[in-house]
Amino acid sequence: MVARRLGLGVLTLFVISLLIFGAVELLPGDLAQEILGQSATEETVAAFRRELGLDLPAYQRYLAWLGGVVQGDFGTSLANGRPIADLIGVRLGNTLFLALYAAVIAVPLALMLGILAALYRNSLFDRAINVVTLTSISFPEFFVAYILIVYLSQTGFFPSIARIDPDAGLGEKLYRTFLPALTLTLVVTAHMMRMTRAAIINLLASPYIEMARLKGLSPARVILKHALPNALAPIINVVALNLAYLITGVVVVEVVFVYPGLGQLMVDSVSKRDITVVQAAALIFACAYVLLNLLADVLSTLSNPRLVHKR
Amino acid sequence: MTQTPTTKDGFLQLSRRGMLQGAGALGGAALMGSLGLGSARAAPKKGGTMRLAMGHGSTSDSYDPATWDQAFVQVFATARNGYLTEIAADGSLIGEVAESWDVSPDAKVWTFKLRKGVTFHSGKSVMAEDVIASLNHHRGEDTKSAAKPIVAAIKEMRSDGDDTVVITLDAGNSDFPFILSDYHLAILPSSGGKIDTTSGDGCGAYAVQSYEPGVRASMTRNPNYWKSDRAHFDGVEMLTVIDPAARQNALVTGEVDVIDRVDTNTAHLLKRAPGIKILATTGTQHYTFAMDTRVAPFKDNNVRMALKYAIDRQELVDKVLNGYGEIGNDHPISRSNRYHAADLEQHVYDPDKAKHYLNQAGLDSLEVSLSAADAAYSGAVDAAVLYAERAAKAGITINVVREPNDGYWSNVWMKKPWSAVYWGGRPTEDWMFTTAYASGVAWNDTFWENERFNKLLVEARSELDDTKRRAIYEEMQGLVSNDGGAVIPMFASYVMAHTDKIMTPETVGPQWTLDGFRAIERWWFA
Numbered sequence: 001m002v003a004r005r006l007g008l009g010v011l012t013l014f015v016i017s018l019l020i021f022g023a024v025e026l027l028p029g030d031l032a033q034e035i036l037g038q039s040a041t042e043e044t045v046a047a048f049r050r051e052l053g054l055d056l057p058a059y060q061r062y063l064a065w066l067g068g069v070v071q072g073d074f075g076t077s078l079a080n081g082r083p084i085a086d087l088i089g090v091r092l093g094n095t096l097f098l099a100l101y102a103a104v105i106a107v108p109l110a111l112m113l114g115i116l117a118a119l120y121r122n123s124l125f126d127r128a129i130n131v132v133t134l135t136s137i138s139f140p141e142f143f144v145a146y147i148l149i150v151y152l153s154q155t156g157f158f159p160s161i162a163r164i165d166p167d168a169g170l171g172e173k174l175y176r177t178f179l180p181a182l183t184l185t186l187v188v189t190a191h192m193m194r195m196t197r198a199a200i201i202n203l204l205a206s207p208y209i210e211m212a213r214l215k216g217l218s219p220a221r222v223i224l225k226h227a228l229p230n231a232l233a234p235i236i237n238v239v240a241l242n243l244a245y246l247i248t249g250v251v252v253v254e255v256v257f258v259y260p261g262l263g264q265l266m267v268d269s270v271s272k273r274d275i276t277v278v279q280a281a282a283l284i285f286a287c288a289y290v291l292l293n294l295l296a297d298v299l300s301t302l303s304n305p306r307l308v309h310k311r
Numbered sequence: 312m313t314q315t316p317t318t319k320d321g322f323l324q325l326s327r328r329g330m331l332q333g334a335g336a337l338g339g340a341a342l343m344g345s346l347g348l349g350s351a352r353a354a355p356k357k358g359g360t361m362r363l364a365m366g367h368g369s370t371s372d373s374y375d376p377a378t379w380d381q382a383f384v385q386v387f388a389t390a391r392n393g394y395l396t397e398i399a400a401d402g403s404l405i406g407e408v409a410e411s412w413d414v415s416p417d418a419k420v421w422t423f424k425l426r427k428g429v430t431f432h433s434g435k436s437v438m439a440e441d442v443i444a445s446l447n448h449h450r451g452e453d454t455k456s457a458a459k460p461i462v463a464a465i466k467e468m469r470s471d472g473d474d475t476v477v478i479t480l481d482a483g484n485s486d487f488p489f490i491l492s493d494y495h496l497a498i499l500p501s502s503g504g505k506i507d508t509t510s511g512d513g514c515g516a517y518a519v520q521s522y523e524p525g526v527r528a529s530m531t532r533n534p535n536y537w538k539s540d541r542a543h544f545d546g547v548e549m550l551t552v553i554d555p556a557a558r559q560n561a562l563v564t565g566e567v568d569v570i571d572r573v574d575t576n577t578a579h580l581l582k583r584a585p586g587i588k589i590l591a592t593t594g595t596q597h598y599t600f601a602m603d604t605r606v607a608p609f610k611d612n613n614v615r616m617a618l619k620y621a622i623d624r625q626e627l628v629d630k631v632l633n634g635y636g637e638i639g640n641d642h643p644i645s646r647s648n649r650y651h652a653a654d655l656e657q658h659v660y661d662p663d664k665a666k667h668y669l670n671q672a673g674l675d676s677l678e679v680s681l682s683a684a685d686a687a688y689s690g691a692v693d694a695a696v697l698y699a700e701r702a703a704k705a706g707i708t709i710n711v712v713r714e715p716n717d718g719y720w721s722n723v724w725m726k727k728p729w730s731a732v733y734w735g736g737r738p739t740e741d742w743m744f745t746t747a748y749a750s751g752v753a754w755n756d757t758f759w760e761n762e763r764f765n766k767l768l769v770e771a772r773s774e775l776d777d778t779k780r781r782a783i784y785e786e787m788q789g790l791v792s793n794d795g796g797a798v799i800p801m802f803a804s805y806v807m808a809h810t811d812k813i814m815t816p817e818t819v820g821p822q823w824t825l826d827g828f829r830a831i832e833r834w835w836f837a
Contacts, residue, residue: 027717027718028715028717028718028721028722029717029718029721029722032455033718033720033721034718034721035371035378035380036378036380036455036457037380037457037720038380038720038724038732038733038754039380039457039458039754040457040720040721041459041460041753041754042753043459044377044454044455044456044457044459045455047452047453047454047455048455050453051453051455077370077371079370079371079372079373079378080371080372080373080374080375080524081373081508081509082524087370090523146556149560153560153564154560154563154564156564159564159566160557160560160561160564160566161364161550161552161557161560161561161566163527163550163566255553255554255557256554256556256557257557258550258551258552258553258554258557258561260523260525260526264370264525265370265525268369268370268371268525269370269371271369271717272369272371274370274371277370277371
């Protein structure tokens with residue numbers, strides 16, 4: 001099953017690369033015009049296109065790009081000639097670091113809060129948790145970020161821009177990127193926490209839970225031991241979705257905290273029509289979704305004995 | 312409003328002789344004088360790492376001078392590179408890599424003597440062949456350079472020994488050395504007649520340590536830099552911080568020492584922060600509404616005049632620029648230019664006069680569309696809406712069309728009949744007029760053809776007498792103002808901010824942002 005899904009994933013990536021290429025082609029202007037901007041003249045734009053092969057028909061450029069990618073060569077950035085692997089390598093590392101940092105805080109926090117909320121559902125605690133997490137998810141990310149800057153950065157606790165040296169130590173890195181990680185945590189926690197709570201509460205009405213209660217088990221044991229394992233599948237899916245979001249959707253947070261991740265690279269490249277970089281970044285984002293969804297499916301299958309031990 | 316006095320009137324009285332002959336040597340002394348004269352400031356001190364956050368910079372930036380287009384690459388390039396000439400803070404021209412120059416009487420053949428002992432960071436000496444290769448990068452059939460039109464007048468270049476370059480122009484141009492200070496025309500090391508567009512080597516004040524386009528650049532002082540009174544910081548770190556709020560936060564929280572592009576909407580709040588100074592300079596940067604003079608109704612000069620009298624310039628300066636700027640008079644020559652026509656009648660908001668011109672054109676009312684987007688300049692859409700509001704009183708209906716930012720320069724500018732435009736301006740009258748007002752040039756965005764203007768332009772270029780030149784340029788400004796196709800309501804200041812630990816010279820160059828792009832080598836820590 002995994003092999004088939006991976007095969008389908010590759011097909012998905014191919015379709016996505018076609019779509020992205022087509023979409024960038026449809027955007028007005030090309031790389032030569034965007035780079036030269038107001039200074040563009042017909043002659044210089046033409047020379048620029050000749051140099052980069054932009055005067056070739058679209059399908060030829062796509063096939064040339066595809067040919068390279070199949071052999072593992074993503075080519076060079078059209079705009080500044082740097083190899084895409086170098087360009088994306090560092091940025092991808094930064095993005096994954098921040099995503100992981102946020103996930104390490106957010107996932108346990110969300111699960112814990114979700115379980116507690118289910119355990120004490122409709123109590124003051126439950127409501128308070130709901131209000132706080134829903135409020136933080138309702139504000140736009142940049143607003144949450146600015147609020148954190150005002151209270152935690154202008155008071156001198158944390159730096160307002162997440163400038164990280166490549167050779168800085170882990171502690172320094174964690175300190176400098178704390179505010180963006182916290183912002184992302186606030187943004188993704190509500191979704192996961194609400195799903196955990198809902199999935200568990202959903203199960204609490206089932207007969208086997210009632211049985212467990214009648215046996216005289218404590219509420220905590222009922223939820224952790226009996227309800228949670230059966231609620232795992234939806235929770236895993238929603239966690240995977242949020243992890244994918246942390247990798248692909250954080251451009252606003254990157255901009256506010258000046259964090260050099262993939263999102264900013266993608267935005268820059270789209271605005272300059274630097275198609276090779278756009279394609280590579282898009283494929284990475286698509287891969288993140290495909291792989292995380294696959295992982296979620298595998299894990300939810302494993303969490304369900306009926307699916308693991310098929311008759 | 313501004314805390315550091317900016318250059319105003321009457322400082323650019325430069326005689327032709329001074330400019331043409333050995334201006335380099337003279338200029339160096341003049342600069343020292345202007346720094347020291349009546350200055351209560353302490354002498355510059357060496358040391359420290361200056362951190363500069365800029366509102367520009369993109370992952371797609373490169374070392375190729377052909378593609379430099381925004382302030383991050385411009386300031387970065389100026390810090391690491393040398394140019395043949397430099398425009399000093401007071402607007403005069405001084406020599407940089409060129410120590411002195413001489414010219415034939417018809418202003419056609421220019422001979423540049425290169426300064427001895429100038430080396431690239433790699434240790435290679437700067438030779439005539441490097442200068443020629445650097446300029447050639449922007450010339451010829453296959454160049455993709457944005458600077459191609461600037462150096463189009465060069466007919467031939469040859470070296471005369473290792474330290475002399477002789478440049479022949481296709482027509483006389485007494486402002487030619489000014490052109491060589493253009494930020495594209497950096498002198499780069501060459502081999503085999505070609506410059507290497509992937510290397511950050513240069514002969515400027517700072518050597519590149521690391522550069523990640525769109526993120527940051529760090530540099531250290533060039534120990535062999537030949538200017539003794541410049542390059543005070545030990546090192547410089549440049550950051551791209553696109554978000555204006557993030558930039559201001561970085562300054563307030565002490566993450567950086569200098570920022571550019573202060574959001575003028577919040578400048579008054581930033582000014583209140585302890586230890587922060589706002590620095591505004593007004594030079595040649597101006598905003599225009601360019602009409603296509605080939606099509607109706609803009610074909611008729613009466614319509615153009617009506618539109619020029621239907622705009623409230625002061626209101627735009629107050630509301631769109633928040634006071635950080637000056638009103639314009641429908642020509643692109645600023646008060647910081649040498650031959651600014653101060654006596655020219657100022658166009659003011661006058662609905663009756665606008666109506667009068669409409670009647671002259673045989674119209675009772677006028678309905679036109681104005682294309683704008685914030686890509687043209689920040690506040691362009693607001694400016695257009697304010698314009699429409701005021702013009703309504705004169706019976707002119709302006710439909711403001713909000714265009715997409717994306718692709719504005721390729722799809723809207725010079726394509727739509729009337730659009731909002733940004734111009735950085737040019738340090739000389741000839742350069743500005745030749746770039747955007749002369750007949751048939753690539754960036755003549757009003758498609759304006761004025762016989763008298765075109766004749767005067769050529770005449771002034773090779774004119775030797777200063778008084779005559781002034782008279783000609785003043786007449787030309789009048790022609791653009793009263794016949795041209797651009798409504799030029801305002802000159803916008805460059806607004807920057809720095810901590811009070813940063814010291815700036817008495818005169819800060821207004822030609823471009825950050826002291827004419829040279830803050831890095833001109834400023835110092837207290």
